Amino acid sequence: MSSPSIAYSEPQRLGIVRTAAIFRKETKYEFLKLLRNRSFSLAVIAFPIMFYLLFGVTNRDANSNGINMARYLLGGYACFGLIGAALFGIGVGLAGERSMGWLEVKRASPMPPMAYLFAKCMGAIAFGLIIVTALTVLAVTMGGVSLTAVELAKMLGMSIVGSISFASMGFLLALLVPANAAPGIVNLIYLPMSFMSGLWMPLRYLPHWLQRIAPALPMYHLAQLMLRIFGYADNTSVVSHWFGLAGFTMVMLGTSWLVFNRAQQNA
């Protein structure tokens, strides 16, 4: 029988090594969980690949106004794919874990909450990189696209930036959207916004009023930063896109924080 003197023993310090181990394991199992969940992993990887084969590879020789479609769409579908991984992996995944009570089990355990968020974010980055790598292989082998090592490195770097940025939107959606409606709602946001941000075709081919809306969309700013690597940016300033993306991320994280605290108070 434990006596009160044992009950109030000195707090156990969470060593840095052990904390790192928790973050690593949380991330590893988040990735495994997503990978084995085929309705997620197949859809999120296969759709951008299918679209790229249909619209990118088949247009390998289409050049207009200095834009090669296979090269342009590599940038566009890279953004499309990594955003999908973030919104479905985190938005839909976390909404499900929240509504099923699993998040509560995790919260009742001594797991550092940041480890959970970190793992979700890393899962999105990992799938983003897988998708971007697969698209690049297709572009180079079948689409006749040539990339320098620097371009490739920049592209992967931008993919990580994009995953982190849209992970914040995934968190907010997970907090706001009921789990059973999450996939539908994410699609309703994701697909039109992809089109309107020029991920599927250059913005200049879209109606003028749509072109004017684009700068209000976060995907547009990510797409412009990505396309700049390939030399296909429009004539807006790079700083405005960085501000656009950073501002969007801050707003998403701030709103998530507010919503989460409100929910805590009402819980």
Add this chain to the structure above:
Amino acid sequence: MPATALMRETETAMFSSTTQSQQAIASLANVTKRYGNTLALDGMNLALRPGEVVALLGPNGAGKSTAVRLLLGLIAPTAGMARVFGGDPQTPVTRLRVGAMLQVARIPETLRVREHLDLFRSYYAKPLSVAEIVRIAQLEGIEDAMFSTLSGGQKQRVLFGLAMCGDPDLVFLDEPTVGMDIEARRGLWQQIRTLANRGKTVLLTTHYLEEADALAHRIVVINKGKIVSEGTPAEIKSVSAGRKIRCRTRLTVEFLSALPGVTSVEQSGDDVVVMTPRAEEVVREMLLRDEMLSGLEIASPALEDAFLALTTSR
């Protein structure tokens, strides 16, 4: 069953005399919890003393899970205070010493049992070994199974195993045996008794009244957010209807009704049925007055009856 029941009651009596004075390891002090307009808990006082198994018993919506979630620091009280190990239940230090088995609709299905255990063990500085958890939670043979392939009872056992990962001093079990077959349920009961024998404190909520009777040192009956009754299983049973005496006797119903402590008398065929919380005195008197008395039976009502009487009448 009678022999073990007797043993348990003596054990319970001995137990309460040694722990009555000890300081509470976890407590709710005058806690009120409101969700919008619904009152989930209404001025609840609950104290768990080291090493005791307490069952929180009540119908659906009584506030059992709310009490558990408050003690786990998952929600904050509207008024009053929740304390665990002398501190705020939300702090990581407290959580290192607490294990919780909550009601979960689903847990990530594409991980193996062993992987779930591996992850939860990493949260603790001194976790139990995987082999030990597998033994305690009876997970032999399903360690490498994907969670999605498990039966309802097996899933419950995995959740129990996760609660055991940190070898906690305080364990919360929210409806732990839901979906288990009888064999698995008895197995888990045995594990809960083992926890108690090792000095762990357990708070258990349950719908199975038999379960509270079989496991708890103390039962707290709650309804509509308030404590209706509290005591050892034997006390809870005696509070409501007392015991039932059945026999064949020449004594009249009028005479029996007038005996001190008798709450009701009924003629049932040739037999007469007397309800009383003071069965020994009443029987002694009856035997003195009627030497021909025969077919004597004395029964405790099932806890279920006591429970129904407690929660519906007040």
